[in-house]
Amino acid sequence: MAYIDFIRTAVQESLEKLYGNTGETLDIQITPTKPEFEGDYTVVFFSLLKVLKKRPDELGNQLGEKLLELYPDTFAGFNVIKGFLNLTFTHNALTAFLKNNYGNEGFGRKPETDRTVMVEYASPNTNKPLHLGHLRNIFLGWSMAEILEANGFKVVKSSIINDRGIHICKSMIAWKLFAGGATPESTEIKGDHFVGDYYVKFNDVYQEQIAELVAGGMDKKQAEKEAPIMKEAQDMLLKWEQGDEEVRSLWAMMNGWVYEGFDSTYKRIGVDFDKVYYESDTYLLGKEYVQKGLEENILFKKPDGSVWIDLADVNLDEKLLLRGDGTSVYMTQDIGLAVEKYKDYPLEKSIYVIGDEQLYHMKVLKEICRKLGFSFADEIFHLSYGMVELTTGKMKSREGTVVDADDIVEEMVQTAATLTAELGKVEGSTEEELKQLYETLGLGAMKFYLLRVDPKKRMVFDPKESIDFHGFTGPFVQYTYARIRSILRKSALRPEEITIGQDVEYEKLERELTLLLETYPNVLADSARDMNPSLIAGYVFSVAQLFNSFYTEHSVLKAESSEKQNLRLALSVCTANILKSALHLLGISVPDRM
RNA sequence: GGCCCCGUAGCUCAGUGGAUAGAGCAACAGCCUUCUAAGCUGUGGGUCGAACGUUCGAAUCGUUCCGGGGUCACCA
Incomplete structure (x- = not known):
C-alpha cells in the first residue's frame, strides 16, 4: 500500500480508537510535508476540529501519540503546528519500500485486465504533410495509450484517415x-x-x-x-x-x-x-442510423428533404445530418464510425484525441448518439488539446508559418548531434550508435516539450526554447539516466547483489528521494484518471532533479560504508527504473551514455 | 451576440480549499585532481487580470467586470 493510503487508513483507525465512531465520514487530507517543516507527510485536520469539538494542539497531539503507539515500526515522531500534524517515518519504513521495489522494472504498473479502450489519434487529411499541431496530437494519443496500458487496460490505438x-x-x-x-x-x-x-x-x-x-x-x-x-x-x-x-x-x-x-x-x-479506419470506407455508414432515427421520430425532415436533429433541450441548436440531396455531412460519418468502433471492439471507453476547436462538434456527436439510443454515448470521451502557437502568433498556412513535422524533428535531431559533438563525451561510439543517440535525444526533447504542458491548455512553441536541452527537458532526464547507468557499469556490485541493511539510516536527500520514488504508482494512476501525460513529465523531472542533487551531495561508489553504498545503489537502480518506465510512457527512450 | 476555455515572476509553465505561491529559461554570484558540469548550490524577481462574496483558511469555489482565444457552416 502506498504510504499516503497507509497513513489515511492509520489515521482513520486512530481516530476511531480515540473518539469512537462519530457517524460522520471524516474528511482527512494528507499531503507531503512542505520542506520548511520537519516531517515526511502531513495530516491536515482543520476540518475535524468542529466535528470532534477539540482544540488543534489537543487533537494533533492525541492523534500523533496514538499513531506512534499503534504503528511504532512506521512512525518515528511527529510535531503539531496549528491544524497540521507532521509525521516522520522510521528508517525501517523507508527500507521496507525500497527493499521490495528497487529492482522491479514494472514498479507502479497494474496487471493487465480485459477492460478495453480505444484511443483515436493523428487522424490526418491526405492532402498535405503533418505539422507541429499533429505532433502534439500524435504524442498525446500515443502517450495516453501507453499510460492506460500501464494502468491495466487493453488499448486499441486507432486512426481515421480523411482520404476522400x-x-x-x-x-x-x-x-x-x-x-x-x-x-x-x-x-x-x-x-x-x-x-x-x-x-x-x-x-x-x-x-x-x-x-x-x-x-x-x-x-x-x-x-x-x-x-x-x-x-x-x-x-x-x-x-x-x-x-x-x-x-x-x-x-x-x-x-x-x-x-x-x-x-x-x-x-x-x-x-x-x-x-x-479510412473515411472512404466509413463515410456512408451513418446514413442508416439517421434513417432509423427518422423513422423513430427522433429526427425530423425539413421541406427541402434535409434531415435534422433538434438539441434545444440540452442547450444546443438544430444540427443537420443529411443534406437535401441525401448526401451525408461530417457529423453523419462520425456517428457511423462511432458505432463501427463498438462493433469492432468490446470498448469500455472510446477516446478521441482532437483539438479543442471541435469541442462543440464532439459535444453534439455525443448528444446525438445518446438521443439515437446508443448505449456507448456516455463513454465517448473527447481528449481535447489546445492549439500550438508560435511566439509570433498562430500558424497560418497562407502565410507560410506552418511548422512542418518532418522539418522540426530533423532540426531537433541535428541540434542533438551538434550539442553532443561539442561536449565530446561519447567518443569511441560507432557511427550507428551516434545516429541512434541523436534520434533518441532529439525526439526526447521534442516529445517532452510537447507533453510537459497540460493538454487542455494551448501552448506556445518557441524554437529557441525547444532546442535548449537544459532544465525542464527530455535530455535533462535522459542525462540523469545515463549518469546512473555509468555508476552501475563501474560498480562492483550488480543490482541483484544489493542488500539493504535493516537499520540503515537515511540522510535528508536519501530520504526525500525515497519518498518521491514511492509515489510513482499514484502518479501513474492520476495521469490515467485525468487523461494527462504532463503529470508524468512533471514527476519524472522532479525525480531527475532530486537525484542530481543527491548525486552531487553523496558519492555512491565511494560511500562512507558498504551499508551506505548498498543503500545508494538501490536508490540509483530504483531511480533508473522509474525514469526509464516513466519516459517510456511519454514515448521517450533512454540512452546508456550521452 | 449565445455558449465554452484561458489570464500566476521579464518569458514558458506547475500549483484547483490548507502553512511564508513553485520550477525551468533569462540575469547575477559560486562549484569540475572526486561516480558524466546536458549537472549542482545560492541571490534577485509576484498587489496570482480587477472587485466583491463564501470559508477557520481562496491562486484554487461563487458573482460581476476587464483582457485574450475558440466555437455557433447544406466545410472537413
Whole structure:
C-alpha cells in the first residue's frame, strides 16, 4: 500500500480508537510535508476540529501519540503546528519500500485486465504533410495509450484517415494539370510533401483565377464559385463518388504516395496504430442510423428533404445530418464510425484525441448518439488539446508559418548531434550508435516539450526554447539516466547483489528521494484518471532533479560504508527504473551514455 | 451576440480549499585532481487580470467586470 493510503487508513483507525465512531465520514487530507517543516507527510485536520469539538494542539497531539503507539515500526515522531500534524517515518519504513521495489522494472504498473479502450489519434487529411499541431496530437494519443496500458487496460490505438473529399481532389486536379507526370520517385520528394505541393499549387492558381474574374467585373463570391479549377475539382469529387475508374485510380495512386510519407514519419517518431479506419470506407455508414432515427421520430425532415436533429433541450441548436440531396455531412460519418468502433471492439471507453476547436462538434456527436439510443454515448470521451502557437502568433498556412513535422524533428535531431559533438563525451561510439543517440535525444526533447504542458491548455512553441536541452527537458532526464547507468557499469556490485541493511539510516536527500520514488504508482494512476501525460513529465523531472542533487551531495561508489553504498545503489537502480518506465510512457527512450 | 476555455515572476509553465505561491529559461554570484558540469548550490524577481462574496483558511469555489482565444457552416 502506498504510504499516503497507509497513513489515511492509520489515521482513520486512530481516530476511531480515540473518539469512537462519530457517524460522520471524516474528511482527512494528507499531503507531503512542505520542506520548511520537519516531517515526511502531513495530516491536515482543520476540518475535524468542529466535528470532534477539540482544540488543534489537543487533537494533533492525541492523534500523533496514538499513531506512534499503534504503528511504532512506521512512525518515528511527529510535531503539531496549528491544524497540521507532521509525521516522520522510521528508517525501517523507508527500507521496507525500497527493499521490495528497487529492482522491479514494472514498479507502479497494474496487471493487465480485459477492460478495453480505444484511443483515436493523428487522424490526418491526405492532402498535405503533418505539422507541429499533429505532433502534439500524435504524442498525446500515443502517450495516453501507453499510460492506460500501464494502468491495466487493453488499448486499441486507432486512426481515421480523411482520404476522400474536396481537399484531396484539389491536389489531384493540380497534379493532373501541372505535374507533367512527375512522381515522388522522379522528383525525390517525400510523398506527403509531394502531394501537399500540389495542394498549394491548386490554391495559387485558384487565387489567380478569382483575381482575373473579379478584374473582369465579377462579384468575389461568384468568382470563388466560378473559378475553372474549382469547378474541375468539384467535378472530380462527383466522379469519385460515382466510382469513375480513372479518378479512382489517380486517387489511389496519390493517397498511396501520402501514406508512404506518413509511414516514414510515424516510423521515425516511433508511433503506430492497431486499427486504421479510412473515411472512404466509413463515410456512408451513418446514413442508416439517421434513417432509423427518422423513422423513430427522433429526427425530423425539413421541406427541402434535409434531415435534422433538434438539441434545444440540452442547450444546443438544430444540427443537420443529411443534406437535401441525401448526401451525408461530417457529423453523419462520425456517428457511423462511432458505432463501427463498438462493433469492432468490446470498448469500455472510446477516446478521441482532437483539438479543442471541435469541442462543440464532439459535444453534439455525443448528444446525438445518446438521443439515437446508443448505449456507448456516455463513454465517448473527447481528449481535447489546445492549439500550438508560435511566439509570433498562430500558424497560418497562407502565410507560410506552418511548422512542418518532418522539418522540426530533423532540426531537433541535428541540434542533438551538434550539442553532443561539442561536449565530446561519447567518443569511441560507432557511427550507428551516434545516429541512434541523436534520434533518441532529439525526439526526447521534442516529445517532452510537447507533453510537459497540460493538454487542455494551448501552448506556445518557441524554437529557441525547444532546442535548449537544459532544465525542464527530455535530455535533462535522459542525462540523469545515463549518469546512473555509468555508476552501475563501474560498480562492483550488480543490482541483484544489493542488500539493504535493516537499520540503515537515511540522510535528508536519501530520504526525500525515497519518498518521491514511492509515489510513482499514484502518479501513474492520476495521469490515467485525468487523461494527462504532463503529470508524468512533471514527476519524472522532479525525480531527475532530486537525484542530481543527491548525486552531487553523496558519492555512491565511494560511500562512507558498504551499508551506505548498498543503500545508494538501490536508490540509483530504483531511480533508473522509474525514469526509464516513466519516459517510456511519454514515448521517450533512454540512452546508456550521452 | 449565445455558449465554452484561458489570464500566476521579464518569458514558458506547475500549483484547483490548507502553512511564508513553485520550477525551468533569462540575469547575477559560486562549484569540475572526486561516480558524466546536458549537472549542482545560492541571490534577485509576484498587489496570482480587477472587485466583491463564501470559508477557520481562496491562486484554487461563487458573482460581476476587464483582457485574450475558440466555437455557433447544406466545410472537413
